[in-house]
Amino acid sequence: MTRDYKDNEFDVIIVGGGITGAGTARDCAMRGLRVLLIERHDIATGATGRNHGLLHSGARYAVTDRESATECIEENMILRRIARHCVDETEGFFITLPEDDLDYQKKFVESCLAAGISAEVIDPKDAIRMEPSINPEIIGAVKVPDGSVDPFRLCASNVMDAKLHGAKVLVYTEVTSFIKEGDTVKGVKVIDQKSGQSAEYYAPVTVNAGGIWGHNIAAMAGANIGMFPAKGALLIFAHRVNSIVINRCRKPANADILVPGDTVCVIGTTSTKVPFEECDNMHVTPDEVDLLLTEGAKLAPSLANTRILRAYAGVRPLVSADNDPSGRNISRGIVCLDHEKRDGIKGFISITGGKLMTYRLMAEQATDAVCLKLGIDKKCETATTPLPGSEGGKIEEVSKKIWANPTTPQKASVGRAGTTAAKIPLKDEYDQALVCECEEVSVGEVNSAIENLDVHNMVDLRRRTRVGMGTCQGELCACRAAGLLGKAKGCTEKAKKDLTDFMNERWKGMYPLAWGQTLREAEYTQWVYNYVLGLKGE
Amino acid sequence: MKFDTIIIGGGLAGLSAGLRLREKGQEVAIISSGENALHFSSGSFGVLNEGAAVPEGHPYTKLNLSKYLGEVIPFFGKHGVELHGDPMKNGWRLTPTGSLKEARFFMEETDILDKDEKIGEKALIVNFLGFMDFNTSFIADGLEKMGTAVRLEALRLSSMDRLRENPSEMRSVNIARVMDSSWSEIVAEIKKLLKDEDVIILPQVFGLKDTAVIKSIRDSFDVKVMFVGTMPPSVPGIRTQMQLKKAFESAGGTILMGDSVVSAKIDGGKVVSLKTKNLGDHDLFADTFILATGGYFSKGIAATPEKVFEPLFGLDVLFSEGRSSWYDPDFYSPQAFMDFGVATDGSFKALKDGEPICNLYAIGSVLGGSGALKLGCGAGVAILSALAVADSI
Numbered sequence: 001m002t003r004d005y006k007d008n009e010f011d012v013i014i015v016g017g018g019i020t021g022a023g024t025a026r027d028c029a030m031r032g033l034r035v036l037l038i039e040r041h042d043i044a045t046g047a048t049g050r051n052h053g054l055l056h057s058g059a060r061y062a063v064t065d066r067e068s069a070t071e072c073i074e075e076n077m078i079l080r081r082i083a084r085h086c087v088d089e090t091e092g093f094f095i096t097l098p099e100d101d102l103d104y105q106k107k108f109v110e111s112c113l114a115a116g117i118s119a120e121v122i123d124p125k126d127a128i129r130m131e132p133s134i135n136p137e138i139i140g141a142v143k144v145p146d147g148s149v150d151p152f153r154l155c156a157s158n159v160m161d162a163k164l165h166g167a168k169v170l171v172y173t174e175v176t177s178f179i180k181e182g183d184t185v186k187g188v189k190v191i192d193q194k195s196g197q198s199a200e201y202y203a204p205v206t207v208n209a210g211g212i213w214g215h216n217i218a219a220m221a222g223a224n225i226g227m228f229p230a231k232g233a234l235l236i237f238a239h240r241v242n243s244i245v246i247n248r249c250r251k252p253a254n255a256d257i258l259v260p261g262d263t264v265c266v267i268g269t270t271s272t273k274v275p276f277e278e279c280d281n282m283h284v285t286p287d288e289v290d291l292l293l294t295e296g297a298k299l300a301p302s303l304a305n306t307r308i309l310r311a312y313a314g315v316r317p318l319v320s321a322d323n324d325p326s327g328r329n330i331s332r333g334i335v336c337l338d339h340e341k342r343d344g345i346k347g348f349i350s351i352t353g354g355k356l357m358t359y360r361l362m363a364e365q366a367t368d369a370v371c372l373k374l375g376i377d378k379k380c381e382t383a384t385t386p387l388p389g390s391e392g393g394k395i396e397e398v399s400k401k402i403w404a405n406p407t408t409p410q411k412a413s414v415g416r417a418g419t420t421a422a423k424i425p426l427k428d429e430y431d432q433a434l435v436c437e438c439e440e441v442s443v444g445e446v447n448s449a450i451e452n453l454d455v456h457n458m459v460d461l462r463r464r465t466r467v468g469m470g471t472c473q474g475e476l477c478a479c480r481a482a483g484l485l486g487k488a489k490g491c492t493e494k495a496k497k498d499l500t501d502f503m504n505e506r507w508k509g510m511y512p513l514a515w516g517q518t519l520r521e522a523e524y525t526q527w528v529y530n531y532v533l534g535l536k537g538e
Numbered sequence: 539m540k541f542d543t544i545i546i547g548g549g550l551a552g553l554s555a556g557l558r559l560r561e562k563g564q565e566v567a568i569i570s571s572g573e574n575a576l577h578f579s580s581g582s583f584g585v586l587n588e589g590a591a592v593p594e595g596h597p598y599t600k601l602n603l604s605k606y607l608g609e610v611i612p613f614f615g616k617h618g619v620e621l622h623g624d625p626m627k628n629g630w631r632l633t634p635t636g637s638l639k640e641a642r643f644f645m646e647e648t649d650i651l652d653k654d655e656k657i658g659e660k661a662l663i664v665n666f667l668g669f670m671d672f673n674t675s676f677i678a679d680g681l682e683k684m685g686t687a688v689r690l691e692a693l694r695l696s697s698m699d700r701l702r703e704n705p706s707e708m709r710s711v712n713i714a715r716v717m718d719s720s721w722s723e724i725v726a727e728i729k730k731l732l733k734d735e736d737v738i739i740l741p742q743v744f745g746l747k748d749t750a751v752i753k754s755i756r757d758s759f760d761v762k763v764m765f766v767g768t769m770p771p772s773v774p775g776i777r778t779q780m781q782l783k784k785a786f787e788s789a790g791g792t793i794l795m796g797d798s799v800v801s802a803k804i805d806g807g808k809v810v811s812l813k814t815k816n817l818g819d820h821d822l823f824a825d826t827f828i829l830a831t832g833g834y835f836s837k838g839i840a841a842t843p844e845k846v847f848e849p850l851f852g853l854d855v856l857f858s859e860g861r862s863s864w865y866d867p868d869f870y871s872p873q874a875f876m877d878f879g880v881a882t883d884g885s886f887k888a889l890k891d892g893e894p895i896c897n898l899y900a901i902g903s904v905l906g907g908s909g910a911l912k913l914g915c916g917a918g919v920a921i922l923s924a925l926a927v928a929d930s931i
Contacts, residue, residue, distance in 0.1 A: 283867075286843075286861055286862055289843075290843070407705070408705070409705050429668070429702040429703060429705070430667070430668050430702075432705045433668050433670070433702070433705050433706075433708055434705045434706045435670065437706050442705065443668075443670075476671075476769060476770075479670075479671070479673060479769055480670035480671065480673075480769075482673070482676075483670055483673040483675065483676070484670075486673075486675050486676075487675065492675040492676060492678065492679040493679055495675075495676075496635060496676060496679065500870070503869050504868065504869045504870070506869075507867075507868075507869035508867065511865040511867060514841070514861065514864050514865045514875060515841040515842055515843050515861065516840070516841060516842070519834050519841050519875060520834045520835050520837075522834075522865075522873075522875070523833050523834040523835045523875075523876065524578065524835045526869075526873060526876060526911055527575070527578060527835075527911065527916075528578055528769070528770060529869075530870065530911060531580055531584075531639070531911060531914075531916075532578060532579070532580045532633070532634065532767060532770070532772070533633055533634050533635050533767075533769075534633030534634070534635055534637040534638075534639040535635050535637075535870075536637070536870065
């Protein structure tokens with residue numbers, strides 16, 4: 001591009017800092033566009049950070065939705081290459097229980113193979129040997145290339161790379177209205193949530209990547225997308241019970257996927273239609289917890305006796321087909337809408353539907369649409385260019401390339417940051433002192449995240465570093481991290497408020513599970529925070 | 539083995555009851571699994587928040603409150619734990635987040651302040667470099683709001699170098715262990731730093747063995763030296779627990795450390811004997827049993843998704859029906875589950891199926907309906923119910 005830009009002028013404005021928006025920002029920036037990414041909260045706060053973290057092989061959709069299945073397996077293979085520091089190549093099983101129909105397995109395997117997904121029937125005895133947590137009653141097992149992916153890390157890496165390619169990123173900034181001239185979107189008016197200041201930004205194209213909130217964003221621009229918020233609840237267990245993903249070999253249903261991730265595992269999901277008003281404040285109900293536990297224990301019986309860390313819920317942005325106003329014909333596929341063709345609104349694109357697994361493809365389609373509008377002919381390179389952190393060889397060997405004799409905190413940082421760990425200050429014992437023992441997060445890693453990764457509060461810090469995600473749910477590390485945050489930002493009062501809010505946010509995921517070990521932990525935390533520390537809520 | 543009284547639980551309540559019963563010449567055994575609530579003590583004992591009313595059925599309604607409050611300081615003093623404070627009136631302590639919080643009795647290093655007291659004109663807060671469990675800026679923020687100017691310093695002491703080699707060793711108890719022998723190093727360093735400040739603030743990481751170090755540090759300066767709490771573990775709490783345990787043993791009490799009760803035999807409305815993990819088939823017999831097993835954290839009570847229960851004897855537990863009534867979605871609002879616990883009759887005899895077990899008493903945090911956190915009476919209930927029950931045996 002050879003335009004002269006004012007500070008508030010861009011080629012493209014992307015609204016929404018979930019994985020789709022982050023991926024689109026990266027793709028657009030890599031194709032040479034001047035990009036502005038706007039997010040109302042922190043990055044990865046919506047559905048991006050509220051799912052299984054499953055690196056789908058596509059097998060789950062093979063029977064019911066061939067197109068999605070093919071997209072998944074293709075993106076699965078791409079993510080293994082470009083985001084290796086975010087991916088755990090665990091493999092996956094689809095197990096058949098005595099109550100399931102074993103005939104389904106045959107159809108399942110055929111459908112997988114037709115979609116290009118490798119699917120190998122395994123003797124149940126061998127499957128149990130490979131993954132001892134599996135229900136010993138199984139009558140069938142199929143091995144597929146599932147894995148797990150850290151969505152926070154993936155999203156942060158996309159944002160990081162977008163910025164490295166010149167994108168401007170504004171978090172805690174909300175779009176309040178669109179600037180329109182006739183039927184053309186010329187830009188957006190925003191408000192900075194932190195300062196309360198408003199501002200205007202201009203670009204010939206604006207992309208709506210707001211997930212379920214994209215419904216409202218489109219409405220603000222004058223377009224109607226028939227979206228249906230579908231809540232999915234999940235539980236995190238305090239141990240990595242399984243090391244291979246376990247799925248039920250049947251038509252997709254509730255609570256039939258168990259995914260190992262870092263030191264924990266996640267069971268999910270439920271699926272309930274919810275009103276739009278609830279999307280900003282999802283609560284997991286006791287019934288949902290009971291259902292997840294009952295169904296989860298069928299996959300891995302030991303879950304019944306494993307401590308549960310947290311309950312959480314996300315909202316899938318399901319989109320009904322345009323020719324079906326009833327909403328019955330709901331697709332989980334990618335929906336890329338050019339509102340000029342569809343609604344006569346120029347300069348406005350919505351990218352929605354889809355799933356975490358296909359974010360890159362969604363970003364590619366959205367960026368193609370942007371480039372078409374701008375008359376730019378540049379190829380997408382995101383399928384082959386590694387994300388920051390994933391360049392070079394195997395992740396296990398990265399730490400040795402950075403440090404002669406890597407220590408535990410140094411290795412842990414590489415596990416999270418990949419090759420970008422080289423930039424984290426981890427030289428002396430002060431930097432390497434652990435803030436969070438559960439997740440082995442060091443002072444250096446926390447400071448580096450605060451400095452480089454748009455961290456504004458404790459919850460942001462958790463998403464970047466895993467501080468507070470472990471067994472103690474932040475009880476001990478939160479105070480330490482709040483101290484470092486207060487020091488870095490030079491505001492103790494805000495750090496105190498942050499700590500207060502952080503403990504409330506942790507509690508939100510704990511109280512639906514207020515029995516057993518969770519209640520033990522909760523009693524202890526109540527005493528420490530409300531009595532010993534004398535911290536007061538609002 | 540046969541005792542007059544067996545106490546299950548070696549926390550504040552269990553040790554207090556054991557000491558009192560030894561004073562009366564009873565043969566007493568305490569079964570203690572190890573850690574207890576003193577390990578996350580605030581360095582003070584709350585009895586009742588100012589203005590709080592004692593609700594019906596509360597443990598305090600079952601004992602002579604003013605009589606026992608007057609006995610606390612002499613009782614602990616006799617057993618080597620010096621407590622300070624006015625038994626009938628709350629004082630305030632400076633918390634690790636720089637606020638003031640009320641309590642009744644204070645351990646040696648915890649200074650007693652008036653409500654809203656300004657601690658001085660200028661404060662020097664000194665920390666150990668890299669010790670993250672003492673947030674000096676939080677304290678400074680609180681003090682500055684009360685009108686005290688604050689200077690922060692972090693010391694790099696060579697005696698800490700070994701701790702630092704391990705990324706998770708810079709914690710309160712480890713530092714206290716080093717400081718027990720090399721406290722004079724920090725005094726010398728602070729003397730170099732001190733300008734015109736009229737108060738010095740240090741973390742509560744001194745005096746793990748005994749309180750002599752605390753006194754020595756205070757005596758080394760002409761200005762006031764205050765010690766403020768850290769994140770757990772609590773050095774004053776652990777010292778207090780160790781001293782009470784030592785006092786109980788030297789008074790001739792038997793303590794079964796690291797052991798826990800696995801089953802109890804109840805016959806004819808009476809507890810007959812206990813089996814423990816370590817003693818296996820060797821039953822423990824006694825005339826009287828005291829349950830001092832604590833709350834959820836200490837496993838004195840436990841919860842399933844449907845109910846809250848007492849795991850050893852299957853005692854009646856006071857709790858509300860329906861899990862969603864157990865908690866408040868706001869972490870800082872009073873939580874109903876914090877008040878659940880064992881039901882007792884008017885003399886602390888534990889109830890089972892609505893009937894008291896005639897030789898089983900419940901004391902301390904295992905008791906239901908005490909509102910320990912809400913009313914600020916956790917330690918008070920532990921100590922006073924222990925003394926009252928011991929006196930009634």
